[in-house]
Amino acid sequence: MAQQPGARGLVFNEPLIFEHGRKGRKGCDVPKSEFPETDPAATMPPALLRGPVEGLAEVSEPEAVRHFTRLSQWNYGVDSNFYPLGSCTMKYNPKVNEAAARLEGFAGLHPLQDASTAQGALRVMYDLERMLCEVVGMDAASLQPAAGAQGEFAGLLLIRAYHTEKGNPRKKVIIPDSGHGTNPASASLCDYATVTLPSGPDGMIDLALLEKEMDGETAALMLTNPNTLGMFEKNIKKVCDIVHAKGGLVYGDGANLNAVLGKARFGDMGIDVCHMNLHKTFSTPHGGGGPGSGPVLAKKFLEPYMPAPRVTLRDGRYDLDFNRPKSIGALNAFWGNFGVYLRAYAYVLTMGGAGLREASETAVLNANYILAKLRGAYHVPYEGTCMHECVLSDKFQQEHHVSTLDIAKGLIDRGFHPPTIYFPLIVKGAMMIEPTETESVETMDAFIAAMKEIAEVAKSDPESLAAAPVTAKVKRLDETQAARQPDLRYRR
Amino acid sequence: MEYPDGLSYTKDHEWALEEEGVVTIGITDYAQSELGDVVFVELPEEGTVIKAGEPFGVVESVKSVSDLYCPVSGEVLEVNHDLEGEPELVNSSCYDAGWMMKIAVSNKKELGELLSAEQYADYIKSLK
Numbered sequence: 244m245a246q247q248p249g250a251r252g253l254v255f256n257e258p259l260i261f262e263h264g265r266k267g268r269k270g271c272d273v274p275k276s277e278f279p280e281t282d283p284a285a286t287m288p289p290a291l292l293r294g295p296v297e298g299l300a301e302v303s304e305p306e307a308v309r310h311f312t313r314l315s316q317w318n319y320g321v322d323s324n325f326y327p328l329g330s331c332t333m334k335y336n337p338k339v340n341e342a343a344a345r346l347e348g349f350a351g352l353h354p355l356q357d358a359s360t361a362q363g364a365l366r367v368m369y370d371l372e373r374m375l376c377e378v379v380g381m382d383a384a385s386l387q388p389a390a391g392a393q394g395e396f397a398g399l400l401l402i403r404a405y406h407t408e409k410g411n412p413r414k415k416v417i418i419p420d421s422g423h424g425t426n427p428a429s430a431s432l433c434d435y436a437t438v439t440l441p442s443g444p445d446g447m448i449d450l451a452l453l454e455k456e457m458d459g460e461t462a463a464l465m466l467t468n469p470n471t472l473g474m475f476e477k478n479i480k481k482v483c484d485i486v487h488a489k490g491g492l493v494y495g496d497g498a499n500l501n502a503v504l505g506k507a508r509f510g511d512m513g514i515d516v517c518h519m520n521l522h523k524t525f526s527t528p529h530g531g532g533g534p535g536s537g538p539v540l541a542k543k544f545l546e547p548y549m550p551a552p553r554v555t556l557r558d559g560r561y562d563l564d565f566n567r568p569k570s571i572g573a574l575n576a577f578w579g580n581f582g583v584y585l586r587a588y589a590y591v592l593t594m595g596g597a598g599l600r601e602a603s604e605t606a607v608l609n610a611n612y613i614l615a616k617l618r619g620a621y622h623v624p625y626e627g628t629c630m631h632e633c634v635l636s637d638k639f640q641q642e643h644h645v646s647t648l649d650i651a652k653g654l655i656d657r658g659f660h661p662p663t664i665y666f667p668l669i670v671k672g673a674m675m676i677e678p679t680e681t682e683s684v685e686t687m688d689a690f691i692a693a694m695k696e697i698a699e700v701a702k703s704d705p706e707s708l709a710a711a712p713v714t715a716k717v718k719r720l721d722e723t724q725a726a727r728q729p730d731l732r733y734r735r
Numbered sequence: 736m737e738y739p740d741g742l743s744y745t746k747d748h749e750w751a752l753e754e755e756g757v758v759t760i761g762i763t764d765y766a767q768s769e770l771g772d773v774v775f776v777e778l779p780e781e782g783t784v785i786k787a788g789e790p791f792g793v794v795e796s797v798k799s800v801s802d803l804y805c806p807v808s809g810e811v812l813e814v815n816h817d818l819e820g821e822p823e824l825v826n827s828s829c830y831d832a833g834w835m836m837k838i839a840v841s842n843k844k845e846l847g848e849l850l851s852a853e854q855y856a857d858y859i860k861s862l863k
Contacts, residue, residue, distance in 0.1 A: 665798045722797045726774035727822060 329675025380510025
């Protein structure tokens with residue numbers, strides 16, 4: 244285990260940048276300006292003038308580079324090892340996507356350039372929208388939303404705009420308890436009350452209960468499929484029919500899209516609007532590695548409400564159309580996180596349709612492999628074949644007073660990033676493991692061995708897990724005190 | 736686990752105590768133990784009118800964030816401001832110093848629909 248990254252290695256203790264350097268030290272000299280100096284006070288109102296700034300770091304270039312290089316060595320990411328964070332799809336980010344995003348013609352663009360001088364960039368956006376529509380069976384897409392939660396927000400704004408135009412925006416949104424965590428927040432932001440729908444014993448939507456809750460004041464059902472238990476809603480068509488019969492719309496949360504690429508499409512299931520996460524399913528950097536992107540996609544009848552501007556293609560010319568009177572408006576500064584579109588575009592083209600399908604097949608196979616190998620050592624709260632992630636619980640370990648948190652900390656000592664813990668909320672002591680398609684069987688076997696060893700240690704030496712992690716740079720943190728009395732500010 | 740007699744309980748794990756039309760509300764021993772260390776409690780403004788079954792606030796622990804549901808309808812008279820600085824009172828004293836709010840109950844009949852200590856204890860057993 245000592246060879247695992249994170250468990251051992253070059254870990255420097257590193258002070259804050261403010262504790263480096265000395266007064267007056269600089270990284271570079273700014274040449275003297277060829278223009279005469281002016282006194283800002285002569286041209287600016289006093290309120291806008293800045294006095295002397297105290298306390299900035301004063302370091303040389305090598306000091307700055309070494310500082311941040313050392314900090315980067317504390318990092319644990321998909322480029323260092325397995326990152327099985329369930330619900331997050333921490334797949335490897337292919338480096339060819341980075342090359343595409345750094346092409347000078349794209350990287351040097353200014354967002355206010357005339358459309359006639361940015362035809363290639365607009366084509367990438369137009370084509371990516373078409374590709375994403377194909378993947379989920381929708382008619383229109385907008386790339387603007389900056390992340391999944393904003394994509395959800397956009398989707399619900401579309402739904403609200405649609406109902407409002409029909410005369411009644413309606414009052415509530417139904418969300419199954421196996422839905423994604425951000426769903427209720429998105430509904431609430433759009434001024435809808437949320438109704439939680441408890442799952443049936445099989446972890447699926449209870450059709451009878453849905454029928455009872457669904458009425459003429461329900462704007463939409465928000466559905467995560469596969470759901471957060473990692474299971475596919477088998478009655479999806481019936482679910483959509485029940486909602487449509489009362490004039491409601493169905494929102495599909497694409498958080499778990501990585502399970503069904505090339506296999507099942509939201510549009511074909513009867514879903515009216517959905518989002519997807521380019522930073523999950525389409526392999527763009529994620530979680531501190533880069534901004535997200537959560538395109539919103541919808542059926543044709545919702546297209547008039549889509550965020551403006553829209554990218555258009557007429558007579559072979561690409562353009563931006565701002566004249567969208569029914570649009571819910573712009574959701575992002577300029578045209579969204581364009582660098583992310585390039586990476587996703589490169590991903591789709593390098594994978595191809597067959598490649599995307601194979602990615603999902605492998606992702607599902609990998610999750611089931613882990614589930615099959617860990618069944619017995621860990622409790623499986625909802626039995627059956629899982630999709631791209633599996634959910635275990637600490638029920639067996641609780642007998643020895645070892646909790647999910649202890650197991651997660653034990654994994655750090657064994658060189659692995661812990662899975663998602665205590666989510667989904669409907670499973671007590673949940674551990675949600677998502678290997679993704681990019682992991683080899685050897686990597687998964689090493690993870691499985693670590694999990695099994697922890698299950699053994701939980702019986703033979705539970706105290707050692709209560710002390711974990713011991714090999715990490717920082718030992719077990721007092722998370723309670725950190726939350727109750729957060730120390731958020733550096734003081735000299 | 737303790738569920739004092741004389742309090743009324745909900746299946747969402749809140750307790751309610753009525754005294755001369757004023758109902759004091761908090762969360763149960765089971766709730767605080769399931770949540771783990773409470774780190775933040777968000778309570779409504781005094782004067783807010785809340786209906787039975789609606790969320791009135793949020794309790795955040797190291798593990799999760801949960802809505803608090805109001806056992807009876809009425810107007811909020813007072814909230815426990817001590818919880819702003821000492822959320823741990825919810826863990827150490829859920830029925831006393833860790834109370835959350837007092838409301839002027841608008842329909843006393845709703846109290847009759849809540850669970851007794853014995854019924855609530857049975858309900859907790861059925862969850863296991």
